Amino acid sequence: MVEHRKPIPVAEAVERVIKKAQALGTQQVALGDSYGRILAEPLKASHDVPPFNRSPYDGFAIRSKDSMGASGENRKRFEVIDHIGAGAVSEKVVQEGQAVRIMTGAPLPAGTDAVVMFEQTIDSGSSITIRKPFEALENVSLQGEDMKRGAAIIDSGSFIHPGTVAVLATFGYAEVQVAKRPVVGILATGTELLDVSEPLQPGKIRNSNGPMIEAQLARMGISCKTYGMSVDDLDESFNVVKAAAEETDILITTGGVSVGDFDFLPAIYERLGAEILFNKVAMRPGSVTTVAVADGKYLFGLSGNPSACFTGFELFVRPAILKMMGAEKLYLPRTQAVLAEDFAKPNPFTRFIRASYDGLSVRPAGFNMSNAVSSIARGNALIVLPGGTRGYQEGALVDVLLLGVEEGTARWTL
Ligand SMILES: Nc1nc2c(c(=O)[nH]1)N[C@H]1C(S)=C(S)[C@@H](COP(=O)(O)OP(=O)(O)OC[C@H]3O[C@@H](n4cnc5c(N)ncnc54)[C@H](O)[C@@H]3O)O[C@H]1N2
Ligand code: MOO
Secondary structure, three states, rough: OOOOOOOHHHHHHHHHHHHEEEOOEEEEEEEEHHHEEEEOOOOOOOOOEOOOOOOOOOEEEHHHEEEEEEEEOOOEEEEEEEEEEEOOOOOOOOOOEEEEOOOOOOOOEOOOOEEEEHHHHEOOOOEEOOOOOOOOOOOOOOOOOOOOOOOOEEOOOEEHHHHHHHHHHHHOOOOOEEEEEOEEEEEOOOEEOOOOOOEEEEEEOOOOOOHHHHHHHHHOOOOOEEEEEEOOHHHHHHHHHHHHHOOOEEEEEOOOOOOOOOHHHHHHHHOOOEEEOOOOOOEEEOOOOEEEEOEEEEEEOOOHHHHHHHHHHHHHHHHHHHHHHHOOOOOOOEEEEEEOEEEEOOOOOOEEEEEEEOOOEEOOOOOOOOOOOOHHOOOEEEEEEEEOOOEEOOOEEEEEEEEEOOEEEEEOOO
């Protein structure tokens, strides 16, 4: 007899997965390898930025008080006593009526407190004249105006993006403490599966889920162990799953989680003594997604159907990995957009539709079945239609989860 599985809401399923995630500890990496990692130490400014008062323009540094009263009729003249570019420090102390020719980024010479841009002067080489007064600190980039020494700049748990790298470099982090990445394995199950390099045979299809998941992991900066494909044989699959789980923190399998005669993953989880977090989710596609934990290892039983497999990864595997890496922002960013065409199907469960989003509107990306491959290829987003709703019409405002955005959001909002 076929077992009856009770579907749980998507939000609860996500919650159950997240709760189990154990932080993996930290490691030191070179700054050049830090992009895409999760920062494992809070970042404080160890000095002011900029570290000195500097010129934001190419021009002349002057004492502002010497420019008082300057006008078109009453031009003020300054003798140019030095010339510095960025990286140089003037030895001179500027006195009344003197100026230093200064380039963008160079520190203000002693005595000066304002900068006159080239365009605001009449320059005769050894001297300049100006036609307006300058206030103290006018055209000066102030020490500490960007970041003050001691200020908290970036929290631990932040995604390291190019801007983070810039800040790390600013403070001299040649190496940085980041969260370790989990070891992730992929195993595709199904007697029907052929390797990507094999010619088609009757009744067989190529394993597309394995390479797809590998790419989904790669998009998160995670490389993985691939365990290839296993045929639908309980003992054989059990042995592969057991061995793979021993070598990994997370084992992702595809296929074999439903109620078919050759769907052996539930029996494998039982034999492993795994705790089943859930085996049915009130969502389409991916209702059969099963997540278990054995000896502290995650076993993600994603559906064999490609669209369901893809969706299960994005909704459950991705946040689990991020949580293990100590990330603050676990979830796909969400927005709202106008539906660009009717979607007629009713939605007994929460529906995730592969879709293309252009910043304003969102359009289902074609063949919308759990077994579709084409729509995954065309989609850059998932439309989310709540369970218990009827079809939606063009023009309706719908929730959209964005795929492939480097940094997620801290809130699960569905
Ligand atoms: N009586 C019932 N039958 C089914 C139910 C149900 O509730 N009662 N659920 C259906 C739903 S929903 C889904 S989704 C599928 C999920 O089944 P499995 O996750 O166990 O996956 P398989 O049966 O192994 O395969 C499904 C489908 O996907 C193809 N496949 C499998 N692996 C791959 C791969 N690596 N690359 C590409 N395609 C793959 C496989 O050939 C099948 O066509 O069950 C329904 N049945
Ligand atoms: O799990 Mo199935 O994908 O709901 O179609």
